[in-house]
Amino acid sequence: MSGGHRLSTGGVIDRSQTLRFRFDGRDYAGHPGDTLASALLASGVRVFGRSFKYHRTRGLLAAGVEEPSALVGAGEGGRFEPNTRATDLHLYDGLVSESQNRWPSLDLDVGAVNQWIAPFIPAGFYYKTFLGPPALWKLYEHVIRAAAGLGRPPQLPDPDRYERRAAFCDVLVVGAGPAGLSAALAAARSGARVALVDLDRRLGGSLLGDPVTIDGQPAKDWIDAAEAELRTRDVRILTRTTAIGYYDHNMVYLAQRVVEPGARTGTDGISQRMWRMRAGRVILAQGAIERPLPFEDNDRPGVMLSGAVRTYLDRFGVAAGERFVLATSGDDAYRTAVRLCDAGLRVDAVLDSRPSEAIDPALLRRARDRCPVETGVRPLRAIGTPRGVTGLEVRAASGTVKYVADVVAVSGGLTPSVHLHMQAGGGLDWDEGRGVFTPTAPRQGQVSVGACAGRFQLADALSDAWRAGLDAAAATGGKPVADTPPRSETWAFADQASAFVPAPGVNPKKVFVDPQNDVTLGDLDLAWREGYRSVEHQKRYTTLGMATDQGKTSNLIGLARLAENEGRPAPQVGLTTFRPPFIPTTLGLWAGEDAGFHVTPLRRTPLYDLHAAFDPPWQAVGYWRRPRAYLRAGETLATAALREARMVRTTVGITDVSTLGKFEVSGPDAAALLERVCATSVSKLAVGRGRYTFMLREDGLVNDDGTVWRLGEDRFLLTSSTGGADRMAGLISYARNVLYPDLRVGAANVQEHYAAIAVAGPRARAVIAAVVEGMVPPRHMSLDRGVVAGVPVLVIAASYSGERAFEVYAPSHQAVAVWTALAEAAEAQEGGLYGLEALEILRVEKGHVETGGEIDGRTSAHDLRLEKMLNPRGGYMGQLAQQRPAFADPDRLQFVGLESLGGPIPEGSMLVERPGFAVQGHVTAAGIRVLEEGFVGLALLKGGRARLGDELLAWSPTRTASARVRVSEPVFHDPAGDRYRD
């Protein structure tokens, strides 16, 4: 007696063609139409993997996406995909697959020793065992990581593409089984734009291979005719496409497998596609998932769901074994028994836990014509070895009875798949007799039909779905047709009783509920005894339903156990949240095209190509990229930056500052708007003059800084930091449109309209005089207009470096000529280009605060020594909030300078008295004296403004670097500003 085999007839597979594939290093063959699971089952394979915690051998439980145990890795190299279900992997020629959680092989597994110590790995094992000081976690982590995890990640980059698409439809039908097809036909005939999706490769769902008839036709012919009609009606049919998430306002995410896991892609290179489908109405026809029965060792290979055994037989032409017994609490197993017998297979018994009077006599007769049926019988334990089940022990009225079998087909009732309905915010009704939750109270107009609505009768599913299709079409502007719905025979296979409680005498510690995470009834009981009595606590403490199958076959059993322990009805205990995605998805699907270079947009200044010609090291600043330095042969970044900084201090340098935020504000109330946005006075600024300014947030903390220039009586230019530019654009728009819509003012973001080039150094004046035709360079904080190389420019005299400096604004599309002229003139003055590193060295030495450095979202104007510049007339955003008491706390972190008493000051280090002592502040920027010896820095220090002269340690335990420092005024270079004067 050995395992499964292929039958010579039956199933919707193509026996004329052979597909070759590998599993765990062995060669196998299957046929088109097979899944990996059906092909392996047909080849006699019973053990598909080992469990997560105890490394128990596991076989196939199911035939669909609910499969908890038969997880495999598929593909090779960068295409390798772990943790995919053998039941959801359609066979292709050349497939290379492997089982998981087994070492060195499925037959001999070292980790299986865990099952002998199972009593010592109870629920909450990790929580109880790995206690203690944090340092111990370094040890625990190795133990846990070695034992945990499913599969292994791919080791090479994924060569394939993942696409994202947006789509719209009137009616989205999820699931193309009998109900879905019926709904799609009704909606399409009524004129709706319909999309029909199914996770399978072909349409038909549970009808595939089923010998039922619909409208007098064999199911197969009815499916084919339905598909043909839907295609002529332009229905968008997406197969191999799983509705994984139902989001707000009828947005459904659809994950499409363009090629199977691990398979080579076509010429478009696309492996998977994510559809974002916005639907007018959504019809859910997802079907139902069968539950196993609770008995000891119910996880043995060969214990399979009754419906799965039937699917392997009818759809794939595979007998799951040689001798079958069926244990059931409902009618569905009778269908399987009849199909098995009619295929000539040996069914030793149907074992129904219900008393005979609770079973439809016609059904009983029909089964008993073919095989023995025992009623009032409950399964106790599976008999067998790790290689698989060899029989079933049951409790009958006469006592304990043993049956021989290599397949124990079980049916504990059907669970409607309400996942999407619940994600859409729907509610549930509880049907105690059948042990099912059925969907109710749809919040987004979604409607569930067929088995996912608890309507298990084929005839009911067809007619309900038809009605739903007509209604959905009518709701989206269609005209319902008067045709009659598809009709089918009815067969009393739809009755079920809930069967959550094991027979007396069964040891709950040996009854598996969640086979993927190795959670037993005993674990659930233990968790309850230890006080984990909320369904959410039970889940997290025992890990029930937290595996990759999300408890599709197990959650309801766990819930019922909790309800029983609690002595409360199931609906009062409640359900855990149904979260997307419905099936595990690969990360590539979510990343889509946003990979590599396309992870973030790249913003280029108008001068980008000129910088790129130097191949400089780049600094990402927001989405911008700025050169850190222009390195010469033999230079490091540090030596180049220092050379460039010295050049600016001694001759002249030019640098691209186009990334700064720029706003033009004009109109009679321009000054009034700016005095609400900026915390400094603006209205008294003379035309042609500018000044430093800063803005507060509504909570009173400093938001950003920049300069403001009066271009004309009613016209201003406001600049902000690079990083703050987008934030300032939003703030100005908010002030303009929301707070003060009555002001007569327009504000335009002109950040990208103008390139800006800084010219700084003692010879900057000479450069401007040489390049701008006929211009007398404006005084510090003044502006003038001129022409450079035929291009009109605005020249403003402002300095960030601490030298006499200008910023030259030119239209972006003409900026290259201006830069070239300035660069040549700078070279003639023994100067040149400088980058962001030199800029930083210069600003630290000058003690300018920087957004993202000292302006860190926690500092006030007073903390940054800016309080004297606050507009005494008030009226600006954030003014009021500064009156809160915390702003007057003398222990606030305040802006100070640091002079090193030794070597370099580690940036980001903490300021302490001695190592291990309380942290008093931190170093925001480390710098170096440009023309003198020594290292300096800027810092935020508790009560720092009153602590000049204090000595502290700048200490960085993570870098094992430190420096003794003395607290100083933050300006190290030219405190009097003499260098700004001509």
Next chain:
Amino acid sequence: MMLIPCPHCGPRAHAEFTFDRPVEAITRPDETPDALVRNLFSRDNPRGPSRELWRHTYGCRSWITLTRDTATHAITDVRPVGADA
């Protein structure tokens, strides 16, 4: 992902919009410090209708107000704001 009916552009995906704040958090310089703190930091967090300020940032850039039910995400009463109105 919600579908937000912009009064200027029609129904557009949530991704085109940025939430700014509940309307009671639109503070003005002439408020008392207590009112400011309450409106900025100590607002109610209602389960149900919430009047909110949004911006069609990646569309027409207009500011709008709308009522969003925080339990169901149902959106009603969308209006243009300020100078764009």
